[in-house]
Amino acid sequence: MQTIRNRLAMIALLGVMFAPVDQAQIKHIEMRVEGMT
Amino acid sequence: MKQHLGRQSGVQKVEVSLLDGKVDITPKEDGQIDPAGLLKATYDSGVSVAEMDITARGKIVRDAAGDVALQVAPNRAFAFVSNDLSKGLEALASTATEVTIRGQLYKKPAGKRKTEASPPLRLLILEIQSKE
Numbered sequence: 049m050q051t052i053r054n055r056l057a058m059i060a061l062l063g064v065m066f067a068p069v070d071q072a073q074i075k076h077i078e079m080r081v082e083g084m085t
Numbered sequence: 086m087k088q089h090l091g092r093q094s095g096v097q098k099v100e101v102s103l104l105d106g107k108v109d110i111t112p113k114e115d116g117q118i119d120p121a122g123l124l125k126a127t128y129d130s131g132v133s134v135a136e137m138d139i140t141a142r143g144k145i146v147r148d149a150a151g152d153v154a155l156q157v158a159p160n161r162a163f164a165f166v167s168n169d170l171s172k173g174l175e176a177l178a179s180t181a182t183e184v185t186i187r188g189q190l191y192k193k194p195a196g197k198r199k200t201e202a203s204p205p206l207r208l209l210i211l212e213i214q215s216k217e
Contacts, residue, residue: 071116071142072116072141072142072143072144072156072157072158072183073112073114073116073141073142073143073157073158074112074116074118074120074139074140074141074157075112075140075141075142075185076109076110076111076112076139076140077109077110077112077118077120077123077137077138077139077140078107078108078109078110078137078138078139079107079108079110079123079127079134079135079136079137079138080105080106080107080108080134080135080136080137081086081106081107081108081127081132081133081134081135082106082132082133082134082135082193083131083132083133084086084101084103084106084132
């Protein structure tokens, strides 16, 4: 029983660690520039 | 210019299209990218920025001046240029709702060949991509 709990806890921890983080941030920037050679 | 921009904090990748004068910048996920710094770095490399558009996700807040803004990092928020789309977001100020917005952060003033970018930058919302 203890082993199963440990495994479940480990799976939950890994899930939190590797879940995609969709947090506030700048995702993309596009600039139009002039005078570039 | 590509090297100038690539050295800026928070920049993961820079792609330059010489043909149409377009520069695509992919930020790192550390949230450290600074659009005003990118504008300065571009000017420092001898190139004039005509326009800068961003896609960003964040919460709607009111800044110190009481203007509605998009907070993209704990220490960075862009106040909106007022338009119909920004007015539609005012009700979300200080709520937990996160929005993803595409907008214009800088446009070179008409009639001037080259100007210094002058922060603070304001965000003209072009499209609201999501509200969650």
